[in-house]
Amino acid sequence: MNKRTRVMKKLVLRWEISGIIFVFLVGALLHFVFEWSGESSIVGLFASANESVWEHFKQGFWPMCLFAAIEYGFLRDHTNNFLVAKVVAVYIIPIITGLVFYAYTAVIGEEILIVDILIFLLAVIVGQLTSYKIMTSPKLPKYTSFISLAFIILLALILMLFTFYPPHLPIFLDGNTGTYGISW
Numbered sequence: 001m002n003k004r005t006r007v008m009k010k011l012v013l014r015w016e017i018s019g020i021i022f023v024f025l026v027g028a029l030l031h032f033v034f035e036w037s038g039e040s041s042i043v044g045l046f047a048s049a050n051e052s053v054w055e056h057f058k059q060g061f062w063p064m065c066l067f068a069a070i071e072y073g074f075l076r077d078h079t080n081n082f083l084v085a086k087v088v089a090v091y092i093i094p095i096i097t098g099l100v101f102y103a104y105t106a107v108i109g110e111e112i113l114i115v116d117i118l119i120f121l122l123a124v125i126v127g128q129l130t131s132y133k134i135m136t137s138p139k140l141p142k143y144t145s146f147i148s149l150a151f152i153i154l155l156a157l158i159l160m161l162f163t164f165y166p167p168h169l170p171i172f173l174d175g176n177t178g179t180y181g182i183s184w
Contacts, residue, residue, distance in 0.1 A: 008078045009136050015075055016132040019067045023093075023124045026066070027059035028117075041182065045160045049182045050174035053098060054166065058159055060093030060124060065152070075135070085134035087148040089127035090155065096123035098171070 001009075033047035034040070046062050048055040068086040076082060100119045105111055166172035166181040173180060 015071050016128040020128045022067045023063040026063035030059045044182050051176045052172050052174045054172045057094040064090045079135035080139040081134050083145045083148045085131040087152050089131040092127040093123040
């Protein structure tokens with residue numbers, strides 16, 4: 001590996017580690033923003049609008065997208081596959097969060113706040129480190145970026161749509177109130 005490649009990889013790794021901190025902290029804040037806003041429907045599009053598992057997925061998605069937008073300005077000339085890497089990371093977070101949450105609550109029969117927080121942190125770490133690996137891998141075909149853009153837009157639209165029109169499935173149920181989504 002040449003010196004330029006090593007320097008580039010270090011730069012990308014520093015950004016991805018910074019992203020772990022940013023996404024985790026901003027995501028944690030998004031847990032409370034809806035309530036702080038007086039339950040604004042607009043804020044509910046971007047912040048957890050209730051205590052359902054689904055609504056908590058926004059805590060990883062929106063901060064990751066914001067961080068990626070900032071990061072892109074600094075890394076676009078130093079990485080490969082930037083958009084693919086960020087989309088994979090943004091999908092990893094809810095997948096890990098949901099799977100590990102449902103697995104541990106099925107085994108012990110209850111939710112534990114500190115475990116939930118650690119699951120979110122783990123999901124963010126795995127997402128960011130996967131992003132790093134993809135960005136420092138050989139360049140993928142250009143069409144993968146177009147597919148990635150479609151996937152990120154699709155997830156954003158679904159996250160927002162299901163805030164107001166959630167399917168009546170357990171992942172969308174607010175266990176505290178027995179309700180789904182929020183009303184306009």
